[in-house]
Amino acid sequence: MKLLKAIIRPNKVDEVKDALAKLNLSGMTVTEVRGHGKQKGHTAIYRGKEYNVSLLPKMEIEVVVAESIVEDAIRAIVEAARTGEIGDGRVFVLPVEQAYRIRTGEREV
C-alpha cells in the first residue's frame, strides 16, 4: 500500500475527486492547507499598497491505494490537477506499513 499525498489548487479538488472515483478509490481525506513551492507566492496590490502573499491557499488530498494501482492513481491526479501554470502542486508517494479498521480492529491488507 502507498499513501498518496497531493497538494493541488483549491479549484481542482472536485476534478481530482472525480478522477480517483473512476478508479474506484472513494476514500480520501481533504485538508485546507497553505504553503508554497517554487511558486513562492507573489506580490499583490490593493489600494496602491503592495503586499507579499507568501503562503498560498492549497488543498491537500490524502488517499491510500494498493500497489497495483499506484501509477494509475498518480496519473489520474496529475491529469486532473494540471493547468500547465506554476502552482499546480505536487504528489508525494509514501509507503504504508500497516492499516487497521478502527470499528472492527481488523487489519487491512
Place this chain on the structure above:
Amino acid sequence: MEVVCDLEAARRDLADEILCGRSSVAALGRFTAEIDAYLERLRASIPAPPSPVALIALGGYGRRHLCPHSDIDLLVLFGDRIGAAEERFVRGLLNPLWDAGLAVGQQIREIGELSQAEVDNPEFLLALVDARFVAGERSLFDRCRASFHVPRTHAHVLAALQTLVDARHAAFNGTLYQLEPDVKEAPGALRDISAARTIAAVTDPSLLRRGVDEGPRLDEAEDFLLRVRALLHIEHRRNHNVLGHAAQEKIAERLGYPGRGPRQRVEALMADYFRHAKAVSRVLERARRTAPVPMGVNIGGTRDGIRFVDERKAAIQPATWLGAFQAALDAGTVVSDEALACIKRSVDRFKTEDFFPADEDRAALLAFLKPRPGLYARLSEMHDAGLLARMLPPLQAITSRVVRDFYHKYTVDEHTLLTIRNLERLTAAPGRGRPQMAPEIPSGRERFASLLRDLQSPEFLVLALLLHDVGKWREEDHASESMRMAEALLDRLRLPAQARDTVLFLIANHLRMSQVAFRRDTEDPEIVRAFAELVGVEERLKLLCLMTLADIEAVSLDTLTPWKEELLWRFYVDTYNHLTLEYGDELIERTQTGVAECIACRPPDLPAPDVAAFLEGLPRRYLRLFDRDSIYRHIRLARDIHPDEVHLSLEQNKDVWDLTVVTLDKPMLFSNICGVLSSFGMDILRGQAMTNPNGLVLDIFQFTDAERFLALNADARETVQSSIHNVVAGRATVADRLAGRRRGVSRRRGPDVAPVVHCDDQSSRRYTIVEIVAPDQPGLLYRISRTIAAHGCEIDLVLIATEAEKAIDVFHITRRGAKLSEPEQRALAAGLQRTLEDPDEAVEGHYPAQQG
C-alpha cells in the same frame, strides 16, 4: 378703571379655612382662584397688544398651591414678535401686581422660543411641567404644552430634576430629621412631593399608584405640609418657610395639638411632621429609582431594560414598537420582559403595513438595520416575540426550519440572525479610542471591517441577510425562491428602486462569490472579469464579499477557516482591482444591450441619437453606476453645451450634496472644479470623473458642507454654481479663490498615516493608473490633480472614495495621448509624494502659469 384686589381679605379667608381644619389643598385652591380672577381682570383692563398673548401659571401657582405670601410664577407668552406694544402690555400687567404687594417671578417669551427646550435653565423647565392656563389666548397655551411634552424634553426635565434634588438634599446634609425644618426645601418636604409628582408626569403617570398606598400617603403629607406652610406665612406675614422653634409652639397650639404644655404639643406636631416627611422621602426615593427614563413616545428606560410606559396604549400602536428596540440598541440595553410579553400578546393582530404606516416608519426600519453591536440581540428579541416575522412575513416560512445537510448546525432562522451577528462584530472600532465595553473585531478581520466602513448603505446588506435564506422552506434552488419572496416584501416596504435592486441582487447571488472563490481558478483573469461584470461596481462587490463572509461563518463554528477567508479576500482584491483599474478599457458601444434599453425607455424630450451619442465611448461602468432616470438627467445637462460652458446641478440629499457637472474637456478642468469646492470648505467624499471620446466630461461629486457655507447662506447655491462657471470659463482663477485659505488648510491636518502613491501601467491598455491613499484633508483632490496637470498629464477618469479618514483616489491618466514612460511615472510619483507630505507647498502653488 383701576382693577382692585383685596389681597388681605383673601389671605384672612385662607387663614380662617386653614385653622378650622378644612382641606388645606382646597383652601389654597380657592386662594389661587382669587389670584387667577384678579389676573384675568387686569389683562382685560389693559389695551390688547397686536400679538396674541396668554398668561400661564407656573410651578406652585400652576399646581394651585399658592400660600398667602408665595411668589406668583407667571409666564407671559406671546404668539408673535415682542415689540413696543407687547412691552407696554407687560408693564401694564406687572406694575399693579407689584403695587398690590405680590412677589412676581415673571418669564416673558415668544412662542417660537419654546420650540427648543431651555436645557440651560432647569428651574424654568421644571416650572413648565405644572404650567396652567390662566387668561388670554388658550390656543397659545396648547401649543406651549404640545412643544414641551415630548420625550426629549421630558428626558431633560428628569435629568435636571435629579441634579436639583441631589443638590437640595446635600444642603440639608441629606437628612429629613431637621429640628427646624424648611417645610418647602428640606428632604421630605413640599419640593420633594412636587419632585415625585413631576417624575411621574414626565415618565410614567401610573408610577405613584404602583407602591402600597403611596398616592393617599402623598396627598395626606401634602395637605399637612401646605397647612403648616400657610400658617408660617400668616405668622411671619411673609414668604417664610422655616418651621423654627418659636413657630412650632404657635402652630402646634393653633392646630390644636394635645398636650399639657407647649413642649408636648410641639413634640406631637413634629412627630406628625417627621412621619409625613418620611413617607414623602420613601415615595420620592422609589420614584427616582424606578422611573423609566423617557426615550421615545411611550418608551422609557429602566434597570430592567426598555419598557412601554403605558402598555395598553402600546398594544394598539404597533408602529411604536420598533422604537423600543431602537432605544435599547442606542442605550446598549435590552428590551424588558414586560415589553416583549406585551408585544407577544398583541402581535398577531397586525400585518406589515401596520408597523410601517408612514415614510418615516419605513426610514426608521432602515436606520435600525444599520449594523452595530447589539443588533443581533435586538433582532433575536423581536424574533422570539413573533414580531420580526410579522414585520417581514417571508421569515415565517423559515422560523425553526430544520434543513438537514452536512454543513449547517442551526435552524434556518437562527443561521439568518447569526449572519447579522457576524457582521456587527466587524463594526467595533479597532485599537485605541475603542469604548471599553465594545467588543473587539475578531483577529484578521480588520480588512473586512474596512469594507463595512466603506459602505454607503450597510442597512441594505442587513436586509438582504435577513431575507437571503427565506426560500429554504423549499428543498431546491432556495436563492431564486428567496428572491421571489423578498420582491413582494420590498414592494410592501416601498423601498426606493435602487435599494430594492441592490437587496434583490444580493439575495439572488449570495452563493456566487463563495462558489467562485473556493471552487474556480481565480488566477484566471477571465474568471475575475466575469465576476466583475456580475457585480458591476465596487459597492456591490463589497456588499457581496461581506455577505459571503457573514453567511459562511453562520453555518457552523468551524466552517469559515482562515484558509477560506484568505481565498475570499484575494478574490475580492482581484475583482476590486479589475473594477477600478481596468474599466477604462471597457467602453460603451452603440450596439450594447444597455444602450438599446436606454433608447427604448427614453422620455419624449430626448431624441434617440442624443442618447446614443452621449453614452457611446463612456466607460461601461457608467451604465452600472446610474439608473435610467439619472442617465436621462445627465443627457439633458449635456444638451447644447459649448466650449467654456458648464451645465450643472446641485442637489442636497440629507447631509450630503450631489454635484453633477457636464462640460467640454480642457486642461486643469478637474483640478479647477475640485479647487472651487475646496475654496468653499466642501469635503469631497466620493466621486467619478469620466470623459467620452468627443471630449464631453461628466464629473459627479458627493461632498459635505463641512464649513456650513451652503447651510448658512441663503444665496450660497448660486454663489457656488457661478464660481464654477467663472473658473471653468477662465473669468476667475482657483488661486484667487483659495487665497487666504492657506492657514485654514494647514490647520486641519489629517490622521498620521503615511501617504501611498502607486503607478500602474499594466492593468489598462490605454492608461497609466495612479492610485493614491492619503490622510483625508481639505483641498487634497485639488492639490493632487494640480500636481498631475503640472506634470503635463491629462486626467481622463477619476474614482474618488473616502474610508474613515483616508482618501482613496484612482486617476487614469495619459501624457500627450499615451501612457507615461517609466521616468515620467517616477517623476510624477515623486511630485505627488511631495505634495501629499507638504500641503502648504501645494496650496501656494509653485506651478507654471496654467492654461484656461
